[in-house]
Amino acid sequence: MEAYQPLSRSIAGKVAIVTGAASGMGRATAHLFASEGASVAATDLDQGRCDAVVQEIEEAGYPGSAKAWALDVSNPDAIKAVVADIAQNLGGIDILVNNAGFAIPADIAEDSYEQSWEPTMAVMLTAHQRMIRAALPHLRKAEHPRIVNVASTEGLGASPGNSPYVAAKHGVIGLTRGLAVDLGREDITVNCICPGPIRTGITDGIPEEHKTIYAKRRVPLRRYAIPEEVAHMTLSCVLPAAGFLTGAVIPVDGGLTIKNA
Template sequence: MSGPRALSRSVAGRVAIVTGAASGMGRATALLLASEGARVAVTDLDLAACEAVAAEAGGDAQAFALDVADGEAIKRIVAVIAAHFGGIDILINNAGVSSFAPLDAGDEYEAIWEYEAIWHRAIAVMLTAHQRMARAALPFLRKSDAARIVNIASTEGLGATPGDTPYVAAKTGVTGLTRGLAVDLGKEAITVNCICPGPIHTGMTDKVPDEDKAVFARRRTALRRYGNPEEVAHMTLSLVLPAASYITGAVIPVDGGLTARNA
């Protein structure tokens, strides 16, 4: 039997789209991919913030304004990105929104923050957008010799926190979508995987007092601390390597041992 064939651990020259890349895990992922030689499309709502990340990344990173809740915008911008870079090899569906809402949220909330509005926004940004991005990128991914899709979900997609049903539903949907896409696209050698970050220092968690974070981390995680965006980004990088050719449909917690710990 012959030995394993050589497998590349380089993303140099690969074209990657990262959504929600203006801050947090998206920013860390865009910067890491660029540092590894990838050509990165930095996308988010705020073009100026995207331009700042692209400038920090250097190389061939480019900024594109994109509201992932807008289906027509997705089709248009993905086509623009593919034309600009000459193709697409990697799609990172990272865009997200905070969606905490008690079930009976209503009159005491401002109209835009009523439960129904929060629910629809959560599903649009963190679930529907993922499949729309994948479908828009698919014609270009099919031309790649190492096409990769990584969906960013959450440990809220593996369990639940009280008062968080819109976010939990969206992130749980992402894990199912990942498996479905992996099965559908496996015959074309396009891998689709999912990362479930646990407690991470990002804009969404900035409002949590440091002392509360410390208590939560000690009680709930094996590593007794919050994670950093870069630690999630490195798992994403591992999944998009050409060498990661036999990993698909995986749902991987990056959570400091939160899901492993019972007490």
């Protein structure tokens, strides 16, 4: 019998990019990765909000573990420049978490539909592949390269009046699976997290009473999650020990997608 082989559950010393890191799940992921010893590149549209997250991390007892970059992920030139700058400043890239996103309600019959479709696809689908392509030369040099794409339970089903978001999130799942096959030969894992009802900026506008009613009706755990619960699943996907996990689509939804009634 072969000897037991211990596998590392530490990301200490790894360099991780987190997009959409100024709030919600991205912010929680940046905090968690920094607390686990990674060097975190926190990116978001607003430099000031990114700086604030880095300051939070430093005040939490992890000085120097995170740096902020302003990044509009809908801008392909900005992606190339920022990813290259991160790699140069932090000494490479080991982990990429594509998390940036937003939600714009859209009615297919309205003229404004295109105004929702275009930015939704640009930020939540096209940007994922551009971030991966920009990071790929650096990931190929990493010892345990990891990519995590954040989709949604809307990528596993659909809610009304939300079709651009639904289409983008379905696309993220397809992109994840396709790249898991393409990059597997290089030992680069690509996985997808599908959060359900989470307390983030996107759901802030929902009245608390409506959150409670929805959770009790649809979610077996009968509550909304906090962003940190999603961040911990993301961490599990990027561990060196997770080397045989790829192409996975993981709902973090309190059981929402398995409940029939």
